[in-house]
Amino acid sequence: MIFSTKAEYGVRLMVELGRQHGVGPVPLATVAEAERLPLAYLEQLVAKLRKADLVTSTRGAHGGYQLARPAAEISMDEVVQALEGQIAPMECFMDQRDGKVLCSHEEDGDRSCSTKLMWTRVQSGMIRALQGTTLAELVEFSRSSAERSKPRVRRRAGAPLAGQTA
Amino acid sequence: MIFSTKAEYGVRLMVELGRQHGVGPVPLATVAEAERLPLAYLEQLVAKLRKADLVTSTRGAHGGYQLARPAAEISMDEVVQALEGQIAPMECFMDQRDGKVLCSHEEDGDRSCSTKLMWTRVQSGMIRALQGTTLAELVEFSRSSAERSKPRVRRRAGAPLAGQTA
DNA sequence: ACCATAACCGACTCGTCGGGTAGGATTTAA
DNA sequence: TTAAATCCTACCCGACGAGTCGGTTATGGT
Numbered sequence: 001m002i003f004s005t006k007a008e009y010g011v012r013l014m015v016e017l018g019r020q021h022g023v024g025p026v027p028l029a030t031v032a033e034a035e036r037l038p039l040a041y042l043e044q045l046v047a048k049l050r051k052a053d054l055v056t057s058t059r060g061a062h063g064g065y066q067l068a069r070p071a072a073e074i075s076m077d078e079v080v081q082a083l084e085g086q087i088a089p090m091e092c093f094m095d096q097r098d099g100k101v102l103c104s105h106e107e108d109g110d111r112s113c114s115t116k117l118m119w120t121r122v123q124s125g126m127i128r129a130l131q132g133t134t135l136a137e138l139v140e141f142s143r144s145s146a147e148r149s150k151p152r153v154r155r156r157a158g159a160p161l162a163g164q165t166a
Numbered sequence: 167m168i169f170s171t172k173a174e175y176g177v178r179l180m181v182e183l184g185r186q187h188g189v190g191p192v193p194l195a196t197v198a199e200a201e202r203l204p205l206a207y208l209e210q211l212v213a214k215l216r217k218a219d220l221v222t223s224t225r226g227a228h229g230g231y232q233l234a235r236p237a238a239e240i241s242m243d244e245v246v247q248a249l250e251g252q253i254a255p256m257e258c259f260m261d262q263r264d265g266k267v268l269c270s271h272e273e274d275g276d277r278s279c280s281t282k283l284m285w286t287r288v289q290s291g292m293i294r295a296l297q298g299t300t301l302a303e304l305v306e307f308s309r310s311s312a313e314r315s316k317p318r319v320r321r322r323a324g325a326p327l328a329g330q331t332a
Numbered sequence: 333a334c335c336a337t338a339a340c341c342g343a344c345t346c347g348t349c350g351g352g353t354a355g356g357a358t359t360t361a362a
Numbered sequence: 363t364t365a366a367a368t369c370c371t372a373c374c375c376g377a378c379g380a381g382t383c384g385g386t387t388a389t390g391g392t
Contacts, residue, residue: 003255004350011281027367041352043369060360076284089169089292114308116176118242119300125291126255133284142280148387170379193338209340209383226389227337 003084009037010045010083011076011138017055018071018139025057025064044084052082071139077130087130089122090115169250175203176211176249177242177304183221184237184305191223191230211249218248237305243296253296255288256281 015080017033028046032039046065049055055065067074081087092113104147182197194212195302209280212231215221221231227250233240247253 002259005257005352006350008256008281009259010281011284015280025367027327028227029367034295038352039215040354044352057368058360059358059368061364062361063359063367065368079369090174091171092174093170094168113178114181114311115174117304117307118177119293119298121299122292124297126288129287138280138283141283145280147196171381172379192337195338204381206383211379213340223339224389225337225387227341229338231339276357290387291390 003080006024006045006083007080008049009035009050012037013046014040014049014054014067014074014079014100014131015138015142017065017067019120019142021067023072025066027064030064048082049079052078053131054082055128056080060118067135070136072134074135075131076133076135076138077127079135080130087123087127089126090119092116093119093123169246172211172214172249173246176215177245179208179212180215180220180233180240180245180301181304181308183231183233184301185308187233187237191228191232193230196230214248215245217259218244220245220248233301236302238300238302239267239271240299240301242299242301242304243293245301246296253289253293254285255292256285258282259285259289 013031016028016034028042029039031037032042037164046055046057050057050065053068056068057063057065077087088094100108178201179197183192184201186192193209195201195205198208212221212223216223216231219234222234223229242252243290252259
């Protein structure tokens with residue numbers, strides 16, 4: 001009923017790269033430290049992101065990763081899909097093109113299972129939510145919330161913080 | 167990234183009860199046979215549905231299960247939630263009221279993780295899809311698709327079938 | 333009274349997979 | 363040539379999904 005940490009960590013990784021965008025390649029170790037995530041595990045995740053052409057890598061010393069495109073042009077459904085694979089609420093919805101059957105009991109009887117109607121709606125609900133969210137939004141969000149937690153920037157005492165609630 | 171078979175089987179169970187509604191209690195064995203699902207496993211699932219007051223049981227001979235309410239008054243988010251527990255896209259979103267922390271890295275630093283924005287949208291996308299679907303719809307869908315697969319009802323040859331596509 | 337039928341309940345198994353770790357090979361700037 | 367980095371494969375481990383099994387209780391029919 002939930003996504004795994006692959007999606008969570010991978011997205012945080014992308015956000016971190018989004019924050020550092022433009023300053024050249026960022027080594028994974030930096031990201032791992034910033035987000036307090038295991039480096040060796042992030043390596044596996046970033047490999048998926050690279051294969052999906054969401055990040056580019058430069059090897060060797062002073063190497064690292066950076067976004068393949070500006071954050072505003074990356075929608076989160078691509079990211080999540082790259083990390084988790086086909087994004088579907090139920091087994092039946094996986095690899096339709098892969099020769100496997102759809103519903104366990106759709107193979108013999110022909111009546112397509114009624115649950116399909118429901119899962120289809122759920123799936124499109126999830127996907128639309130992800131498509132409608134760009135990496136840039138998340139980067140912006142993380143910037144503003146970081147600022148809220150340590151307001152170094154001098155601000156008139158008592159001045160209201162705009163756009164506080166999500 | 168997906169729901170487990172608990173939701174799938176449990177929903178199919180509910181649909182089956184919805185089809186038989188009004189004819190008194192239906193024994194689980196009947197449902198198991200109709201849907202070709204393991205009886206012993208269905209017992210566990212129906213227990214969850216009973217605790218959630220979605221079905222009522224009558225014990226003893228000629229006993230069985232039936233819907234606690236008409237199918238039109240049962241929205242699928244209740245059903246799925248009863249079967250799978252808190253419906254959330256990510257660990258952080260579980261048992262907020264249960265003393266556990268939210269995000270792994272939200273406990274120390276205070277900046278709420280930026281991914282939260284994304285998961286919130288996904289969650290509400292899923293929930294809205296489920297809330298907007300009633301059991302009655304699924305029952306109706308299963309009836310009509312069953313009819314399509316074995317069209318016993320005499321129909322004028324070549325007559326078009328209305329509303330074929332979902 | 334007795335039996336078949338059913339719901340109920342808890343414990344147990346078995347395989348898969350998420351969530352990593354370990355260790356190395358390869359590339360490249362300084 | 364060396365240190366910093368990506369890259370790659372293999373392995374491990376606990377949890378959980380997906381059941382199974384055996385037994386107990388309740389109830390209608392005969």
